[in-house]
Structures are given as structure tokens and as C-alpha cells.
Amino acid sequence: MTWKRKLGWTASVLAMSIAVFGVASLLVLRSPRFHKYLLTQIEKQASEAVGTEVRIQNFALQFRRLAADAYGITVRGNQPASASPLVQVDHLRIRLKIISLMRKKVDLSEIVLWHPVVNFQVRKDGTTNLPAIPKANSNSSTSLFDLGIHHALLEHGEIYYNDRKTPLDAELHDLQLEIKAAPVGKSYDGNLSYRNGRVCYGNIKPLPHGLTASFKANSSEFELNPLLLTVASSTIELKGEVRNFSQPSAVGSYRITIHPQDAKLALRNASIPAGEVTLTGSVQYRHPDNAPPIRALVLDGVLRGRELTVSTNDLNAVVQNISAKYKLLDGNLSVHGLQADLLGGRMTGTVTMQHLDTNSIAKLHASLQAISLSAANAAFRTLPLGAIPLDGEISGTADAEWVGSIKNIAARSEITLKAALTTTRSAPIPVDGAAQLNYDGRSATVTLANTSLHTPKTRLEIDGVLARS
Secondary structure (H helix, E strand, O other), X not given: OOHHHHHHHHHHHXXXXXXXXXXXXXXXXXXXXXXXXXXXXXXXXXXXXXXXXXXXXXXXXXXXXXXXXXXXXXXXXXXXXXXXXXXXXXXXXXXXXXXXXXOOEEEEEEEEEEEEEEEEEEOOOOOEOOOOOOOOOOOOOOXXXXXXXXXXXXXXXXXXXXXXXXXXXXXXXXXXXXXXXXXXXXXXXXXXXXXXXXXXXXXXXXXXXXXXXXXXXXXXXXXXXXXXXXXXXXXXEEEEXXXXXXXXXXXXXXXXXXXXXXXXXXXXXXXXXXXXXXEEEEEEEEOOOOOOHHHHEEEEEEEEEEEEEEEXXXXXXXXXXXXXXXXXXXXXXXXXXXXXXXXXXXXXXEEEEEOOOOOOEXXXXXXXXXXXXXXXXXXXXXXXXXXXXXXXXXXXXXXXXXXXXXHHOEEEEEEEXXXXXXXXXXXXXXXXXXXXXXXOOOOEEEEEEEEEEXXXXXXXXXXEEEEEO
């Protein structure tokens, strides 16, 4: 037999053997017994990997697409058998992509999760239902960006968080996460969103919230552009980037629009004002070297509010044209240029708080110009002077400081009064004077100085301590 015949005969035998082996393999793989055996092995390997019981209702292999589908996945946590599972997933799909048969390189091309539900619980003693993750035997330090995942998708996710220690309950619905590999380089583009989220703390009524975010990431940088969080009718918009994950530094900008009335129902507090306040500015963070994190944070911004309405049983007033500039640097906060129009006059002020990471020292200075007594009389529904026919203006300054808690406050104010007593039977009686208020954290003293009442025939001068408590 010539070598050509031998080669042809060998090739025929190999082809027939491969065909027989392929047919046999398909028959074995499709047999119920082998399917059940393989399912048991998958559950065993998955349980050992995560350190807790994993159950899978069924799976299917698609050789042509190099894909595997798993259905009805249940992951038990550190909890009784009667409790809700830690994780439930309706459908998981994994697809592979052969990069090189010679180098035996295969990438995880796609991961898709349909309707994953997570139930995370914290008990009163601080323990959780998370399993103890077993230590890996391998010392591999493969980066997520080296896994070759081209597409990851999570649809219709739900997260439930129950903290019996605080107590705090939270939930997210319709969680969507999609990550795609960029055409060039080892980087990814992603989108994250959820709606109808709720957070309930104690007896506080939960406020609905939702989030949408777009991001880009590689092994050394993360860019957020943008993130939009909506809480009731208030919003937080954030843009920025993080670099060097081992010692992170971040820069960004923010715009926060707050409608305080959103919290009225949640806190069941009618004294919360209604209106809109906006904070805009920049934020920076650089990994601290043996320093508290707050010293690594830099905030710079502007606060503005067109109008806030305060309506309570004691007060009904409108504060307009609110503005201030603020800066947080090296653990110190400063607020300057604070101003607002109220009660027919104007208020200005500054606030400084130093050493926020330790025992903070706070100082406040405020100035009032031309506050109308008639406007104050109308605004303060329970003001003791309501029955006295006094009309005019109050101006003055106030200074306060405290160390640590505001309970340690000490304050001093100086007020000047230009007014007149008005009656229906006589001409207005001019009233001029000045007063000082001192509070040392334990008692308050009110002192009158150079206060006078002018009548057509007499002049009454009042000096001395008016009240002390």
C-alpha cells in the first residue's frame, strides 16, 4: 500500500472517528441523566466559589454561539431557610469568544442578567446575611479590564436593604446597567439608571427618588458625565473624573437644586419653608497622606435662593434674594457674602467653622439693616409687642461663637431703635434707643442704654438692666 493510500485511509478513519465522537457527544449531552449530572456539578462549583448554597433550576448550552443560559438562580445567604434568598436571578446568559486556539485564549464576551433581586439585611446585632466568601487559592491579580468582556447588561433589577440596627429600609426598582467595550483600547462606556427608589428611616415617610448616569472607565480613570439624582422634585447633578484608583484624586462640578417643601410630608414638620435653593460649584479630592479625609476635600460654590416662604403657628414671613459664597479647604468652612431681604429690611453675615475634623470652632457675625417693626409685628403672630402701637425700624449686629456643639454658644448683639408710639388721640411719640443682649451659654442679659421717649412736655430717659435670666 502506497503512502498516499495510507494517508487517505488514515484521514478517512480520523474523519469517521470525529463524526462518531461528535454524534456520541451530542447524544450524551442531550441525555436527561447527563444534563442532571452537569447541573449538579455546576451548582457544586458555584456554591464552593461563593461560600454558600447556590441552586439553578435549569440551564441550556448553545455550542454554535458559544453561549450558556441559566434559569432560576437562587443564592442563599447567612440566614434561616425560611428567609428570602440573598440573590435571585430569573435568567443569566454568558457568551464566550475564542481569541486564539494556539494560545488557548478565550474571552468572556457577554454577560446578561434579567431581573436580579437582591435582599440585603443587617440584624440588630450588626451581623448581615452575607456569606463568608472563601479565600481564593490563586494569587492571580487579573484586572477587570483584562477579562475581555465586550458587553454587560443588567435589566429590571431590584435591591432591598433592611437595617434593623438603625432602623433603615431602602429599595430600588427597574435597575438598569449596561457596559460596552469601547472600539479602541481597554476602556468601557456605561449607563446606569433606576426609578421609584425609596429610603425609609424610622418613622420618616419615604421620598421617591431615581437616578441616571453615564460613565467611561479604564484601568486608571473613571469619568462621570453626568449623574442626575432626583429626590421628589429636588435634583443633584454631578460631573467629574477620578484618576489613579490606588491613590485616588478627583475633580468635578455640581449643581444641587433643593425644594425644602419636599421634606414637609416626609418629616411631618410644617415649619419647613417652601421655595427653591440652588448650590453650584466645584469639588476636588486628593488622596490624603496620614490626614483625615475631610482635609483632602475642597468645595467651592455659590448658594442662591429667589424666595423662601416660612409659615408656622408663630411666624409667617418671606425671605427673598438669598445669596452666599462658601468654601471648604483644609477642614475649614467659610461662608461669606451671606445676604437676604426680610421684614422690609436686609440681613448680611459671615460664618466660619475651623477644624471640622476635631473640636470645631465656629464664629458667626450678622448685621440687620432697617428691619420694619410693623412687618415684624405682622410676621410674628405671637410677638409680645403685638398690642403696642409701635412703628419704626430696628438695625443692629450680632456675634456668636461656640466650640464643639452649638449648645456651647455664647452670643452678643447690639440693636438700635428708631420708632414712634402711635395712638389715635395724639401725635406720634418718638422713641429712640439702643440695647445690648449678652448670652454666655447659661444666662442672658438685656441692657438698655440711652433710650428715650419724647412727648411735647416731657422727655423720659431709660438706662440699665431690663431683663436678666
